[in-house]
Amino acid sequence: MFRSTSLRRLPLTLAAAGVSLLLGTSVYAQTTVNFVGEAPLQVFSPVIEAFEKANPDIKIAYQQVPFEDLNAAIQSRVGGGDASIDIFECDTPRIPAFASKGYLLDLEGSRQKIETAVPNKVSIGEVSYKDKIYAYPMWNSTQLLYFNRDLLKKANVPEPSAAEGDRLTWEKFLDEARAVKKGAGTKYGWAFQQVDRYYQLQPLFESAGAGPGLKGPEMLEPDLLNDKWVNVAKWYAAQFSEGLSPRGVTPNQSYDLFSNGETPFMITGPWAISIFDKTASLNYGVAPMPYFKDGKPVTPTGSWSLAISPHAANSDAAKKFAEFATLTGEGSYLTVQNNPLPPVNADGYKIYADKMKQLTTKIGPAIDIITYESRDTPVSRPRSVGYVSFETIMNKAFSDIRNGADVDATLKQAQSQLKSTLGRIR
Structure with a gap:
């Protein structure tokens, strides 16, 4: 003892x-x-x-x-x-x-x-x-379309359905975003949360059949100048020039636009649920991410x-x-x-x-949407040893485009930078 x-x-x-x-x-x-x-x-x-x-x-x-x-x-x-x-x-x-x-x-x-x-x-x-x-x-990960129920009701715009068969096209969605912006008097019509990051924007190009922006057996050849890539980039630029989507905000600042009612729609991931739930007065629901009518549904993963x-x-x-x-x-x-x-x-x-x-x-059947998107609509980011360089250059290009830079010139510059940078890796 x-x-x-x-x-x-x-x-x-x-x-x-x-x-x-x-x-x-x-x-x-x-x-x-x-x-x-x-x-x-x-x-x-x-x-x-x-x-x-x-x-x-x-x-x-x-x-x-x-x-x-x-x-x-x-x-x-x-x-x-x-x-x-x-x-x-x-x-x-x-x-x-x-x-x-x-x-x-x-x-x-x-x-x-x-x-x-x-x-x-x-x-x-x-x-x-x-x-x-x-x-x-x-x-x-995947993406959800978040919508403010009170603002849509104020503008007499129907809530988007959570059913896969009723998924909105981008064309229909923009009409509704404009209608809510006008009818509810919001500052914007809609917003991407990761507004100029490749992760969230890749589905636009993939949905339209433009490809991921890289090609070749090792995904080390830039492919930003095909007609579909240029057209989608111009579509993206128009969201900001029209005033439907905001300029001058960072991804982390974007959440407040939805929480404060400045935009009736936001596209972001499931992680945002914990952020939006901090605003007790926010009455929101979720639906699948839109797609281009002549393309196919695509979500990031x-x-x-x-x-x-x-x-x-x-x-x-x-x-x-x-x-x-x-x-x-x-x-x-x-x-x-x-x-x-x-x-x-x-x-x-x-x-x-x-x-x-x-x-x-x-908020609606978020888990059903997440499960479906994870299984049926995901497209991975390019598997390439040059991905870090690719993403860095593309994020800068997207930022320039949303802030008013000429689309054709910006994509040509990014293509040239990528060709040089990825060429050294090859």
Whole structure:
């Protein structure tokens, strides 16, 4: 039996260690895993708290980096061999580029457990490069058409149906957006939330049959000057020149336009539900994203995964956290508890779907739309080692176009830049 006086005869450090053991803690053995991502801390707080509770010897230190700066941070820190990043969010279309440059730890040895938890082959393909897995698949995504019920009622415009067979065409949708803008006196008619990002705009071009903007066996040849690409880009420009959609706002500022009633329609992802629900007076519903009448319905897909740095100081602990967050039903759902994107983990998705069904009476059958779009209308972003460069140049081009730059000249400039940049990669 230990006596309380025995600790007094020990050196101070040994006494402290003895107290730690008696209290069942391991303060000297705790490992800190440095986690970098673009999502706010509140997104990952639930899964971090649950993991740390189950693993008191591991602490997850999260650092948020803005989306626009995350690529540069990974390239400079991980690419430079910095061991201070253990785990990071990796957008799935970036995986070919990052894997080819050695920024991602090869996870092929974990294939069996990853495929067991995530049986969808498309999701596995999203985190693979040259038949090897380089990240833990975490989320999927799609888009919804959000509409303000009160503003549509005020303008005597019918609510769009959530049924797939009644999906609006862009042509019909713009007529209704103009009618609500005029009838309800709103500042705008509609808005994309990610107003000038390729992720959200790719479906416009794909729906019209214009293609993704890249071609060739390795998707390293720019293809921005075909007639359909130019026509869709001019259609996009017209939304801003007409005043239907806003100029001068960032993606993160766009949410307020819908929450405050400045626009009756917004196209964004399921994650926006948690944002719009913060405005108690906002009476809204959801419907499928429109498509061009001479084309086909297309929605974006893919999302963030968790990657381990090959230079991680605490690789094993980082893997343990990543596997809890992506390969267990509990952890997978906790990553979307405050950010309702669909998890790709099969068990996590069941929990997510059950929770989303509870929203049906309030906003409509969002989960039915999400499930359908994820299965029947998704188009992935180009799988190319040049994707990071492509996206950077295209986002700049889209920003210029929405702010009034000449479409033909802007696309020609982007085509030239891409030809030069991707040519060096080839």
